[in-house]
Amino acid sequence: MESNWRKVKLALGLNMCVYSSRNHVADNDDDEDFAPSSERRSDAALLSPPGDWATAPSTPSSNRLRFSKSLSRSSSKKTCSICLASMRRGDGHAIFTAECSHSFHFHCIASNVKHGNQICPVCRAKWKEIPLRGLNLDTRVAKARVNPVDWPQNNGAMTVLRRLPLRHSNSTRHVGPLFQDLEPSLLNDDEALDHEIHYSEKNTSNNRPIYSDVLTKVSIKTYTEVPAAPQSSAFESFTVLVHIKAPCSNSWLNFGKNDASHTPRASVDLVTVLDISGSMAGTKLALLKRAMGFVIQNLGPSDRLAVTAFSSTARRLFPLRRMSETGQQLALQAVNSLVANGGTNIADGLRKGAKIMEDRREKNPVASIILLSDGQDTYTVTNGNGNQNQPNYQLLLPSSLLREESSGFKIPVHTFGFGADHDASSMHSIAEISGGTFSFIETEGVIQDAFAQCIGGLLSVLVKNLQVKIDSVDPRIYLDSLKAGSYPHRVLPNKHTGSIDVGDLYADEERDFLVSINVPAEVSSNETSLLRVMCTYTDPLTNEMVTLEGEEVRIKRTEAVIQENVTIEVERQQNRVQAAEAMAQARTAAENGDLTGAVSMLENCRKALSETASAKSQDKLCVALDVELKEMQERMASRHVYEASGRAYILSGLSSHSWQRATARGDSTDGSSLLQAYQTPSMVEMLTRSQATLLASPSTQRVLRPSWSFAARTKPR
Known part of the structure; x- marks a missing residue:
């Protein structure tokens, strides 16, 4: 049997970071080849997945994170300018030398050419002869080499690879290789859904469905606007507030990896599209x-995840797989393989993410792209109508994700x-075009919180394809307008009927x-009878129309x-709409160079709000x-x-108000400076969980918000 020392050397030879007991190597003369763990400890723990903090080495005296000095020695060898791994003849990989004399791994440059790039990545010379992609390329190299040894970021923060503890899994499906060198043209290799864990389990005590505790x-x-009006008076612009609330669920409180299959919620297909351009190097990527x-x-075992990364081009690193214990481990490996270099091709990343969604053989009830x-897209954005201040952002979004009037939002x-x-x-x-939200992450330390808030919502969808219909009861009453933010809404020409496409709602x-x-x-x-309001939607737990x-x-x-006072519920929402309109006007003025005018618009709005009854009563939303x-x-x-x-701060605020959905804004550790009135309990729970994992991290860069109570969030500074 191989010695523990040999196993450590083998792991280091594969360029993987491992934890090894000091006792295993203390008696070996080659122990000097390892750097002290104290030099790397904080970076390693920073990158560790939260589930491993409890099992990670707690002190340098008990276990040490060790790196071979050979990593730094090899940095002077010739590298492939695309994958940044070393190129040694005879190591089992074909090498392509271009007419400009620069060399690359054949499979790397073939992938580059596949995306239409016929220019040398090093000297920018245009090639006349390009490599043709073969069909028998050895795909095992990507599986073995998790992070290229010659990449300058190859330090503790960038190469730590942790694995989830493997437990017995009910799934015996073959997941396939972690990376595929030759991406198929049709991305329909998504892992099949496991319908046995979907919603078929019963509560054995009363034989009711497990989601029976949901207010369905x-x-x-x-x-x-006012509770009563004089008979002799007529009103031209009378306001009626329509308030919709999604079902409540208490089960998300116990939501977690171990009991995700018992959580009464819709399963999710999630595709992450991640920027790994050169500007993401270092702490950002970690x-x-x-x-x-x-x-x-x-994510639970019924949820599926795909990982796409982009720099100058986009690549699917991990196909759509269920997040069983095996799937989670493979997904972690894919994420930890990321290195930062190249430009920023957002459009290519979105196209790749959209194609994964388009080509799925099976579909979970909820689907979303993160x-x-x-950075800024340096490949696709062009100006429209000759106006340099108005780039055509729609070119960044694949047509499959564009909103259609007939079917509402897609993904x-x-x-x-x-x-x-x-x-x-x-x-x-x-x-905005796709029906999603925009969050502004101002500081590095709050990336996880921003993601946590987002998935806290996605993992609690209880309403699908909600549409609100409004009809006038009295033929003398006409609908003048609907204030629905960014939600598609319409009033029919007869002005007796209107509708709003709301889409999905979180619990x-x-x-x-x-x-x-x-x-x-x-x-x-x-x-006087005014309106009749009704709504239709799909229950994702039963797939029934309600x-x-x-x-x-x-x-x-x-x-x-x-003289009646305006109903407080109506006035609160009028204040919200008025504030959102002021933000949009101020943003337009600022973009035109009039910052003074923009600040004045916001100040005027603040004064108007302060004079309302809700503000005088210290209404939390108004504050x-x-x-x-x-x-x-x-x-x-x-x-x-x-x-x-x-x-970015204003746009994230506009996104939040237009969709009435929580977004991350600025440094979200400062709860008092943010309006998070749209947070749901499941979002707060996921944020609390994120904070708990960050508290367990030895990193001292993170400053946590003191409280998530609404009163603390809305306290004036």
């Missing part, structure tokens, strides 16, 4: 890997703009829509002329809006500040 009906409430580790470990980038893309150099306008547009999520109508005068009636009708909206009519508007004013202090963070 959407609730509809309506509020009129923290991205850690955040992805958190995502992987919080896109993270810290939402939730985008995350990272740092001061990302293209916030582009990322916001991608999210406990709420939506508020303002309907403007006319109210006629009454001669003798004590009541139709609900709310109570008829009526308003009392009085003989005496009285939070004021805090948010003030933050935006501060981020417009100068052109430099606006370019660095103001634009």
Whole structure:
């Protein structure tokens, strides 16, 4: 049997970082070939998936993280400029030497050429002769070499590869190789769904479905602008608030990897599209890997994940696989193989992610794409109509993801703009067009929190394809307008019927829509019937269509002329809409160079809100809006500040308000500066879990938010 020392050397020869007991090597003369673990400890722990912190070495005296000095010795050898791994003749890989004299691994340059690149990556010379891709390339190299030894980032923070502890799994399916050198043209190799763990299990105590503890009906409430109006008065723009709330579930409190199959929620197909351009090198990439580790470990065995990365071109690193224990380990390996280099081709990354979704043989009830980038697309974005200030962002989004009027949203893309150099306008547009949200990650340490909030919602979808329909009851009443943010909405030409396509709702999520109508005068009636509201949606747990009708909206009519105060529920939502409109106008002014005017618009909105009854009563939403508007004013202090963070902060706020869904904004550790009124309990729970794992990390760079109570989040600074 091989000695432990030989096993350690073998692991190091494969360029993998391992933990080895000091006792195993203390008696060996070659122990000097290892660097002290204290030099790498914090970086290693930073990148470790959360599930491994409990088993990771706790002190340098008990276990040590050791690296072979041969890693640094090999840095001077000739490397492939594409994969950045060394090229040695006779190591089993063909080498292509171009007419410009630069050499590359054949399989690397063939993949490059496949994407239409016929220019030398080193000297930019245009080639006349290009390599043709063979069919018998050895694909085992990518499986063995997790991270190229010659990549300069090959340090503790960039090469730690942890494995989930392998337990007995019910799945015996063959998952296939971790990486495929030759990507198929049709990405239909997604792992089959395991229908046995989907929703068929029963509660043995009463033989009811396991999701019986879910309040399975959407609730509809309506509020009129005032509770009563004089009979003799007519109103041209009378407001009715339509409030929709998704079902509640208590089971997400126990949601986790071990009991995910028992969680009453819809399973998810998730594709992550990750920027690994050169600007992501170092701590950024290390923290991205850690955040992805958190995502992987919080997906259940019925959820599926695919990993796509892009720099100058995009590549699918991990096909759509169920997150069983085996699938989680393979996904972690794929994530830990990432290295940063090259340009930023967001469009190619989105195309690859969309193709994975398009080519699926089977589909989970919920599907979404997560896109993270810290730069601007340098390959695809072009200006439209000759206006250099208006690039055509729609070119970044594949047609398969574009919203259609007939079928609503297809697959939402939730985008995350990272740092001061990302293209916030582009990322916001991608999210807006596809029906997703845009989050602004200002500091490196909150990547995991931003992802946690997003998947906390995706893993709690209880309503699919919700549509709200509004009909006037009295033929004298006409619908003037619908205030529905970014949700597709329409009023029919007869103005008696309107509809709003809401799409998916997370557990406990709420939506508020303002309907403007006319109210006629009454001669003798004590009541006027106004509207009838109904909604239809699909229950993803049963795949059944549900139709609900709310109570008829009526308003009392009085003989005496009285002055009624605006209903507080209606005024709160009017304040929200007014604030969102002010943000949009301020952003337009700032983009046109008028920062002073933009700040003035926000200040005027703050003053108007302060005079409302809800503000005077210290309504939490109104207080939070004021805090948010003030933050935006501060981020417009100068052109430099606006370019660095103001634009992204405002756009993430607009995304949040237009979809009425929580987004990460700026440094989300500062809860008092953010409006997070749209957070659901499942989002908060996932954020709490993220914080717990970060607390366990030895990294001291992370500053945690003190509280997630709404009062703490909305306390004025």
